[in-house]
Amino acid sequence: MAIPHYANIVPLHETYHKIRxxxxxxxxxxxxxxxxxxxxxxxxxxxxxxxxxxxxIVARDRWLRPGGLILPSHATLYMAPVTHLERYSESIDFWRNVYGIDSK
Incomplete structure (x- = not known):
């Protein structure tokens, strides 16, 4: 959490009295x-x-001043295609025959 670290950094800043x-x-x-x-x-x-x-996003829209910062400000998500036949069979093939209706 950010708040415990705040106690070590913020008192050193000259605008400490303005920070809440x-x-x-x-x-x-x-x-x-x-x-x-x-x-x-x-x-x-x-x-x-x-x-x-x-x-x-709600906090940003309600209270962030124009030009303000959100920290952390961004992230990167990496994805790669994977084939896992057993998992596919468990998750998808289950729906191929529901209540006796064959959807193949």
């Missing part, structure tokens, strides 16, 4: 002003599995 930290879900909080930076742990495993990006 909050730990919350972006959908559940009310903030009365725009912010310069949103730091979030939005990456689930396999990058998108836990669907946490949506709350960061």
């Amino acid at each position: 930290k909050s730990r919350f879900n972006g959908r559940d909080v009310i903030i009365d002003e725009e912010v310069d930076v949103i730091i979030s742990e939005w990456m689930g495993y396999m990058l998108l599995y836990e669907s946490m990006l949506g709350s960061v």
